[in-house]
Amino acid sequence: MAAIARSSSPSPLLGLALPAALVAVWEVLGRAGVVPQGILPAPSLVAATWWDWAVGPSGMGLNPYLGTWFETVLFSARRVFTGFAAAIALGVPLGIMIGWNRLVAGAFDPLIQSLRPIPITAWLPFSIAVFGIRDAGAVFLIGLGAFFPIVVNTTAGARDTPRNLIRAARMMGASERQLLLRVVLPNALPAIFTGMRLGLGIAWTAVIVAEIVAVKSGLGYVLWDAYYVGRMDVVIADMVSIGIAGFLSDRILVAIGHRVLHWKQFGAR
Amino acid sequence: MAAVDIAGVRKVFGGRAGEVEALAAIDMALVEGEFACILGPSGCGKSTLLNIIAGFEGLTAGEARVFGEGVARPGPDRAVVFQEASLFPWLTVWDNVTFGPRMLGRPKEETDALARKYLGLVGLAGFENHLPDQLSGGMKQRVGIARCLILSPRVFLMDEPFGALDAQTRMQMQELLLHVWDETRGTVLFITHDIDEAIFLADTVYVMTARPGRIRSRIPIDLPRPRTIEVLTDPRFNALRADILHQIREEASKATREFEEAERSARR
Numbered sequence A: 001m002a003a004i005a006r007s008s009s010p011s012p013l014l015g016l017a018l019p020a021a022l023v024a025v026w027e028v029l030g031r032a033g034v035v036p037q038g039i040l041p042a043p044s045l046v047a048a049t050w051w052d053w054a055v056g057p058s059g060m061g062l063n064p065y066l067g068t069w070f071e072t073v074l075f076s077a078r079r080v081f082t083g084f085a086a087a088i089a090l091g092v093p094l095g096i097m098i099g100w101n102r103l104v105a106g107a108f109d110p111l112i113q114s115l116r117p118i119p120i121t122a123w124l125p126f127s128i129a130v131f132g133i134r135d136a137g138a139v140f141l142i143g144l145g146a147f148f149p150i151v152v153n154t155t156a157g158a159r160d161t162p163r164n165l166i167r168a169a170r171m172m173g174a175s176e177r178q179l180l181l182r183v184v185l186p187n188a189l190p191a192i193f194t195g196m197r198l199g200l201g202i203a204w205t206a207v208i209v210a211e212i213v214a215v216k217s218g219l220g221y222v223l224w225d226a227y228y229v230g231r232m233d234v235v236i237a238d239m240v241s242i243g244i245a246g247f248l249s250d251r252i253l254v255a256i257g258h259r260v261l262h263w264k265q266f267g268a269r
Numbered sequence B: 001m002a003a004v005d006i007a008g009v010r011k012v013f014g015g016r017a018g019e020v021e022a023l024a025a026i027d028m029a030l031v032e033g034e035f036a037c038i039l040g041p042s043g044c045g046k047s048t049l050l051n052i053i054a055g056f057e058g059l060t061a062g063e064a065r066v067f068g069e070g071v072a073r074p075g076p077d078r079a080v081v082f083q084e085a086s087l088f089p090w091l092t093v094w095d096n097v098t099f100g101p102r103m104l105g106r107p108k109e110e111t112d113a114l115a116r117k118y119l120g121l122v123g124l125a126g127f128e129n130h131l132p133d134q135l136s137g138g139m140k141q142r143v144g145i146a147r148c149l150i151l152s153p154r155v156f157l158m159d160e161p162f163g164a165l166d167a168q169t170r171m172q173m174q175e176l177l178l179h180v181w182d183e184t185r186g187t188v189l190f191i192t193h194d195i196d197e198a199i200f201l202a203d204t205v206y207v208m209t210a211r212p213g214r215i216r217s218r219i220p221i222d223l224p225r226p227r228t229i230e231v232l233t234d235p236r237f238n239a240l241r242a243d244i245l246h247q248i249r250e251e252a253s254k255a256t257r258e259f260e261e262a263e264r265s266a267r268r
């Protein structure tokens, strides 16, 4: 099956053709002056800006972005990491307990299900009111956004532990604690990773929103700040940076998932 | 003292769709080292009985005792082999087999030695690092048997463990099980709906009635041991077979009749 799918699937070069063509058209239009550079700067200009932003000598007065790219990315990445880690630390144990214990499910499920439909953006005023214009507010938003997919998927994964696996563990002498850690948790891991991937995507959305509104650093802050001063080249370089950061962090998570879930690669399961 | 003592066990499942009486009144007693098979039509309550002894299900009335102790919860003194092996797919063969001793905190050297011994006994030496999904159905059941042996249980409970295997593998597994049993001489309660399998394996065959389950008859199997495939052509084997087949047919047709009556009254 895999061999057939591979031999008939098109070369990856085909997938690059369309973006390359778009960039080329954009470059031509930009140079021809069809689209004003102030609105849609040509890719070559964006690339040059990005270069300065990344490796230019910082602190050179006129251009506040020179050489600040790495620290800007780090600010955002650190917030994403902190909020995401908090969401896992809270969402996984809680999800396991909700999936395992009816009392816990009865207590927490209604609360989670009623808070879940509130978009992360709607929490912004609340977050600023409580945490002010500080890191904690951004981390709160990120954590909250990532928490829901993680807890919901963990719950589902824990709930579908096959009854006979639980019985087998019990007959082999596992305590309730061992049952949760050695059977229910590993059984839920594939679902947990699905939840984490969804959560990580939301975390990057949340960090940008939070940095636009609630803190004064990071890719979201630069995005909005550059827009205000009419630096669309920085805006576009920033957008691409966000995309790359989100993509890379997802790849890292997937790579970790493949290692942890190595047993999933065999057979039909 | 009986190894397994079932006295007046009744089981009624309560559900939204009404109550289901799975077991009416079961009485049976296995002596230590006995290999007993329970035969009965599908749905007659065989698994329910085994689950009660395993401690997976409670009972409605009566008593289930194992070596004099009332069954309260599952435990490593009553090892269970499931029909679908039910191995942990994220653990290797080795880790599946040593799971019980590790949960029980038994010493590692002793566990490793036993794991090696029993993996060898079931013919899985060399497969320690395989994952369950890399094994055939028969091999999975060998792991399921080895992880029970390592617990040194007082009773083995086996619920149609070879029911999902093809005929040839099933035969191999039956021979393997008899070989293992010869080595270990545990008390075994083995559930099946395959008459040949029951006669081939058992010291005693219990035939159950259609639901609600009762013990219809207790048939000692006096075929000599150790048994090999040759026993299948023994005239005594065929006589036992004919007798049990007759009883099973009666129960099966009773079940069909009851089903049709229920259908009729439901339509009315």
Ligand SMILES: Nc1ncnc2c1ncn2[C@@H]1O[C@H](COP(=O)(O)OP(=O)(O)O)[C@@H](O)[C@H]1O
Binding pocket: B013, B014, B015, B020, B021, B022, B040, B041, B042, B043, B044, B045, B046, B047, B048, B049, B211
């Ligand atoms: N948890 C349950 N709730 C309600 N009815 C059940 C439950 N488990 C089994 N039963 C019913 O009890 C009867 C006996 O089931 P079972 O012991 O699995 O039969 P067998 O193993 O002999 O095929 C069946 O009619 C089955 O539908």
Ligand SMILES: [Mg+2]
Binding pocket: B046, B047, B048
């Ligand atoms: Mg059954």
